[in-house]
Amino acid sequence: MTAPTETLDIAIIGGGIIGICAAASLAEAGRKVTIFDRTGICEETSSGNAAAFAFSDVLPLAHKGMMRQLPKWLADPLGPLSIPPAYLPKLLPWLIRFWRAGAPRKYEASLAAQAGMMKLAEAEWMGLLDRSGTRSMLREDGSLELYESEAEFRAGLPGWAARERFGIGFRHVEGEELAALQPGLSPRFVKGTFVPGWKTVADPKLLGKAVWAYAEGLGARFEKARIERVTTDRDGATLMLADGTTRQARHLVVAAGAWSHLLARQLGDRIPLETERGYNTTLPTTAFDVKRQLIFSGHGFVITPLETGLRVGGAVELGGIERPPNYNRSKALLQKAQKFLPGLDPSGGREWMGFRPSLPDSVPVIGHAPGSRSVVYAFGHGHLGLTQAAATGRLIRELVLGQTPPIDLAPFSPQRF
Template sequence: MQANSKSTEEGRRPSSAPQAPSPLEQGEGEDIAIVGGGIIGICAAACLAEAGRKVTIFDRTGICEETSSGNAAAFAFSDVLPMAHKGMIRQLPKWLADPLGPFSIPPAYLPKLLPWLIRFWRAGAPAKYEASLTAQAGMMKLAEAEWMGLLDRSGTRGMLREDGSLELYESEAEFRASLPGWAVRKRFDIGFRHVEGDELAALQPGLSPRFVKATFVPGWKTIADPKLLGKAVWAYAQTRGARFELAQIERVAADQDGATLTLADGTTRRARHLVVAAGAWSHLLARQFGDRIPLETERGYNTTLPKAAFDVKRQLIFSGHGFVITPLETGLRVGGAVELGGIERPPNYARSKALLQKAQKFLPGLDPAGGREWMGFRPSLPDSVPVIGRVSGNRPVVYAFGHGHLGLTQAAATGRLIRDLVLGQTPPMDLAPFSPQRF
């Protein structure tokens, strides 16, 4: 990642991964350089290393130390609806009126954000919405298959939890408003069932009686802890020869023969191929190649409580309030919501406190003591479809960013697609909807 703001003390520590000298430093010049040590870069490195290629990840902080370390831990393979779907567009005015609500914009940031918001609104048009939906559904199908394979190959399958999810509604009206979205999911053979009464209580004991109905998705998966998973997959990539270099990348350039990376200390590295997977900072690097990609930042907040705070059986989704509660191996994570505020503004932890207060109302008996607050940067594009493809011009650079809140979910699929692009192989799906040039 390429900015200086950090969200937690934990995230400031350098990676514990061995920092062997990069072959790029040694002048071999045969490597694939990946900018970004988050889950997308990790999976791309693993896939390329499996193919026998020499890979070096560059990151200013470490492996899985920033946004990928603190997400909600979901493999959200059924989350195919673009963010600009009709139901969300209708709720935007109400949400934006609440500075601590599910979707907020700091007033001072609004002028800068306006062009992105116009693109976001246009992405909800029927034809564009349907194209984004189809692209996401195809990506999710690939993502599930690729993750299951990578978990097995990396020996991390034991971190997978297959308890399903429970999406909760406070009224019949809210439940009915959700039905069109579930009808769309049914088109793509996503299993679910609506529950209430005793069945709802059995799926999650101790819920507030304000929740009258819910939708149970048995195929929804979570992981024990996203930071632990990311570091474990990286450890596997290392066994296949992948390397890490602690460095902040200031400038990038490329010609037909390769790419040049200029580090903050003024030294350079040369690589035959370059993968830009720097999350919310990726568009700044893409701009150096002449590509202007409308990436914005969904700033997500959470609080991780001790495991004993409440016995949560599976991920609970409070869609009307824009947050989730996830039981982890390392605690109970309460977080979510969207604040479109860029990468430079300081965190507004009143948002994480507001989510925790709601969680106490929704789970009477929840102990809010001992929590750790966190904020991360989700790289978001207006149509909710990531950028996966080649830089403009005939240069050996590929992009892998813009996954929004689905980076963990889609990381293994992205790694597979990046491997195919770098190696010149035919990818398993049409990449036209993910093209960097679509904007």
């Protein structure tokens, strides 16, 4: 084993959007940052998401609507939520925590934490887009959530009432107004909810790489490496790489998405992270003229118009990080999209699967490792990694610099489990 040649100031494990925004925020503060990732910058889960800045998406996954739909969804192996039977025994402890997170007291706490985080996220992203010269990648077209029946619409009303409490604007639409918001919709959709403040980006991978270029211009560095092990002592952290070399760092940020809990366990912290495997197909831009992000909540997927194509994806497969992809799921979503948008051209698509790091209460872990002030955890954002990345980057900076964060971090504590 070769001796390290230098002690790094700040090492970040994970080149996804959380790590990128953390690097940018720390580099803006004049700190020397090195990101380690096994593949590259914004090459894995952050590259293929649905491209939404979902600042109004404050409802925890374990809300009543989802719990009510669970049995129906699980009965369909290609439905909005699936669990491979062989994985169920391993998943059971997480599912029990997920079910408990739906209790009214815990639900309200998670809702309030997410609402505060989203307010910060919007402000931080707008600032970062301006500073990094990426504001042109922002799209402010709103979103349209669609319902196939009056009953489905009414079942969603409590969720909209909860959003209204936090000042999130929306309006319910039908008839000609619904048709104008998205021409060519199937008549099976009788109502919709339009959220004018919903934002998307031109392409999440291109945005991530552009923000990284900004961080790099401020001195941030990237090293392609697989981190096999981490340890800590009073001087900071030691990273052991797959090639047998080591790196010393005064501060370590663990932002490795769905793999983060494996690194946390090496430091003695057991955090109940699971992996929501999401699937999509990105079609050519000519596939259909989609005006804004369309949300089919009853089916658990969205359609997003990107600069680089039309992305049809979502759904959740709770299946860990080792099972091979089941692309029948992306095919099933595409078949539904054809029914919902008659005239959609399904040819020429690229299939993709990514790993969303998910915690039972839908609230990420952001805070110091219990055993070391040198280590900051920042993972478990579920569907909201892109949305909350700039806020998380700001919070990581405050934690590393020993400053007071702009929101209460108690709900995000790694020790809450």
